[in-house]
Amino acid sequence: MKNVVVLGSTGSIGTQALEVIKSHPEQFRLLGISGKRRTELLAEQIRSFRPSYVAGPEAFPEEFLLNGACRFLPGEEGVCLLASLEEADIVVNGISGFSALAPLSESLKKGKTVALANKESIVCGKPLIRELLDAYGGTILPVDSEQSAIFQCMNGEKKEQIRRLILTASGGRFFRCTWDELKKVTVEQALSHPTWSMGSKITIDSSTLFNKGLEIMEAAYLFDIPGERIDVLIHPQSIVHSMVEYEDGTVFADMSTPDMRLPIQYAMTYPDRIPSLCRTLDLAGIAELMFFRADPARYPAIRMAYECLRRGGGYPTAYNAANEAAVAAFVQGRILFTDIYDTVDAVLQREIPRPEPDLKSICECDRVAREFAESFIGSV
Ligand SMILES: NC(=O)c1ccc[n+]([C@@H]2O[C@H](COP(=O)([O-])OP(=O)(O)OC[C@H]3O[C@@H](n4cnc5c(N)ncnc54)[C@H](OP(=O)(O)O)[C@@H]3O)[C@@H](O)[C@H]2O)c1
Numbered sequence: 001m002k003n004v005v006v007l008g009s010t011g012s013i014g015t016q017a018l019e020v021i022k023s024h025p026e027q028f029r030l031l032g033i034s035g036k037r038r039t040e041l042l043a044e045q046i047r048s049f050r051p052s053y054v055a056g057p058e059a060f061p062e063e064f065l066l067n068g069a070c071r072f073l074p075g076e077e078g079v080c081l082l083a084s085l086e087e088a089d090i091v092v093n094g095i096s097g098f099s100a101l102a103p104l105s106e107s108l109k110k111g112k113t114v115a116l117a118n119k120e121s122i123v124c125g126k127p128l129i130r131e132l133l134d135a136y137g138g139t140i141l142p143v144d145s146e147q148s149a150i151f152q153c154m155n156g157e158k159k160e161q162i163r164r165l166i167l168t169a170s171g172g173r174f175f176r177c178t179w180d181e182l183k184k185v186t187v188e189q190a191l192s193h194p195t196w197s198m199g200s201k202i203t204i205d206s207s208t209l210f211n212k213g214l215e216i217m218e219a220a221y222l223f224d225i226p227g228e229r230i231d232v233l234i235h236p237q238s239i240v241h242s243m244v245e246y247e248d249g250t251v252f253a254d255m256s257t258p259d260m261r262l263p264i265q266y267a268m269t270y271p272d273r274i275p276s277l278c279r280t281l282d283l284a285g286i287a288e289l290m291f292f293r294a295d296p297a298r299y300p301a302i303r304m305a306y307e308c309l310r311r312g313g314g315y316p317t318a319y320n321a322a323n324e325a326a327v328a329a330f331v332q333g334r335i336l337f338t339d340i341y342d343t344v345d346a347v348l349q350r351e352i353p354r355p356e357p358d359l360k361s362i363c364e365c366d367r368v369a370r371e372f373a374e375s376f377i378g379s380v
Pocket residue numbers: 007008009010011012013014034035036037038039079094095096097099117118119120143144145196197198199200201202260
């Protein structure tokens with residue numbers, strides 16, 4: 001029986017992690033949960049799972065705390081305490097955006113095993129995370145379906161014999177659109193994904209391909225492979241989650257019906273495999289799997305991600321910060337869809353400070369980049 005903490009339990013990853021826990025009561029006990037704005041859902045999760053801890057907004061009503069049986073940990077500090085609980089065997093980190101980095105670093109300082117869905121924290125916090133893993137002996141098991149696929153395709157193989165990683169991308173709804181067509185994309189259109197049902201930020205990132213840009217950097221950092229040996233293929237069916245090619249030309253691919261409950265569960269049961277809620281893959285029913293080259297020259301989010309990997313320093317953090325600021329501005333109706341690319345491009349033209357491997361310094365780099373992004377957005 002593993003004690004599981006789910007950070008971001010009210011989100012897309014979080015609710016699916018709870019489904020996995022519910023489907024295997026003999027394997028998992030939900031020790032703690034956290035949410036930010038969706039307090040009613042958080043209260044409902046407390047009622048059905050009876051966790052020992054909940055972290056949420058300061059004003060969380062006491063009446064939901066099971067007469068004191070569920071301990072309340074308030075605010076950001078509470079999320080960090082939850083992320084580092086002594087009794088936790090595994091921490092699922094499904095918080096969205098840069099905010100996941102502080103709790104991730106607290107988990108790693110306690111040497112925890114983290115099932116990590118959040119990609120922004122790896123992209124921005126790489127030097128710090130590497131130090132914490134080395135110093136405290138924690139483990140990161142990837143949940144992001146592409147990284148989970150690569151992790152599985154590397155099982156039992158020699159890393160030095162890898163020729164390249166091949167990340168697949170559904171391409172979202174707009175990968176064939178011209179720039180003029182992209183200019184007219186509405187928030188509603190950007191929020192509907194053809195194959196995955198996810199939180200709003202990652203759905204928009206999938207439609208701009210910034211999600212793939214973040215994943216290129218995430219893969220480079222998680223598996224310690226240089227950007228030149230990471231390729232992207234557009235694969236609209238989202239059946240092949242990613243591939244690894246070896247020196248002899250063998251390519252391992254990880255395939256399944258697109259269902260995040262599978263990589264979430266695998267990270268929670270690793271190295272074991274147990275029955276899951278994912279539907280069996282019917283390849284004959286699908287009949288055709290398509291792949292298209294994702295030319296970085298045509299996809300600015302991918303081109304800029306490779307550029308940030310090459311430049312290193314604060315540039316990956318700036319890429320993420322500028323994108324987060326631009327996505328928020330797009331959702332608020334302040335800028336056009338194509339301005340998201342222009343915002344990130346403009347921020348990457350600026351001098352970005354190189355962060356030290358500590359949270360304060362990385363947060364400062366993130367702040368500076370957001371300021372540059374806001375000033376560009378204000379001028380659009
Ligand atoms: N969804 C997927 O299928 C998927 C797949 C691969 C990777 N990922 C990655 O997983 C992460 C989560 O994605 P998601 O789609 O699950 O997002 P989501 O549905 O928006 O959920 C985000 C969760 O984080 C909480 N949260 C938001 N801001 C927070 C903050 N500042 N402090 C603490 N908690 C905060 C939210 O709480 P409230 O909702 O209560 O406000 C919610 O529980 C992202 O990094 C994404 O890239 C997601």
